């Protein structure tokens with residue numbers, strides 16, 4: 001029997017989405033190419049350079065350097081690896097806010113560096129003083145998140161960059177999810193706003209490319225050189241990526257999606273998603289739930305366990321934050337109609353006593 005993938009009709013907590021049709025088509029055409037061997041697969045290697053240039057325009061970086069990674073996890077591991085390789089300290093550490101994605105725990109484990117997690121301030125953003133307190137002469141990397149996984153918050157990026165500079169550490173911004181929304185906001189998050197050295201920005205999330213298409217960008221070539229190993233029998237003589245053979249489908253679909261959508265399509269998508277998130281936040285507030293206001297299109301609300309389970313039983317693909325709030329991510333496939341039908345189901349599982357409107 002031919003297996004069918006599930007559709008996105010009830011998927012509300014994922015950071016994946018339906019690829020743009022042009023991205024899907026490009027992924028299929030480039031399925032059998034390997035940008036890990038650019039000497040042989042020149043067409044996809046050229047496309048990858050285009051993607052890096054386009055990502056540079058999105059993140060405010062002239063002359064961008066980087067590559068299309070397998071995802072945000074690889075890009076974050078590479079940021080830690082570059083910082084560790086360039087560090088003078090015998091026991092380098094990484095200082096990050098507690099809201100950082102769990103890929104940094106993997107990075108710290110694989111690379112054997114100490115990961116120091118700083119508490120957040122009341123608004124779920126990095127507390128700069130707490131980060132400063134944890135940083136020292138052995139700090140190789142300071143991390144800020146531009147669009148946190150749980151609450152969609154943007155850390156104080158320029159201030160965190162200043163802490164990194166004070167300690168001669170590198171500064172990494174994880175914009176894996178937020179990077180395709182943030183150019184249309186007035187937040188400070190990019191290479192143009194702060195002394196950022198490395199950044200994660202994933203086409204396979206809000207960028208609407210096919211998986212696998214993560215983005216790893218660096219301020220200058222020396223940071224990528226710090227990752228390169230010799231590849232004597234390939235036509236290209238060094239490789240800075242973590243994976244060897246890579247998906248040409250991811251690269252080509254990222255190029256196609258960005259071609260189609262940057263900037264107007266992404267801007268319209270952001271405006272629609274943000275308006276939907278605010279609509280949902282208001283609808284849940286009206287029904288008596290505590291809601292964490294969305295600064296980017298992600299809504300968290302304190303929905304009791306029993307109601308949460310009833311909504312899952314109704315087929316909604318929803319998840320919880322570490323503090324047990326319901327989390328809804330307004331990805332490109334999430335429409336107002338979907339959210340209206342979700343709220344109608346909230347009404348049907350909600351005990352009457354919660355009504356306050």
Ligand code: 0PR
Nearest residue numbers: 014015016071072073074101103149174176177
């Ligand atoms: N950085 C941030 C800020 C992220 O939110 C994520 C993933 C990553 C890095 C890692 O990216 P990759 O998963 O591409 O390696 N955030 C989501 C999460 O962990 C990923 C996700 C996506 C989870 C789709 C579920 C899902 O259905 O929650």
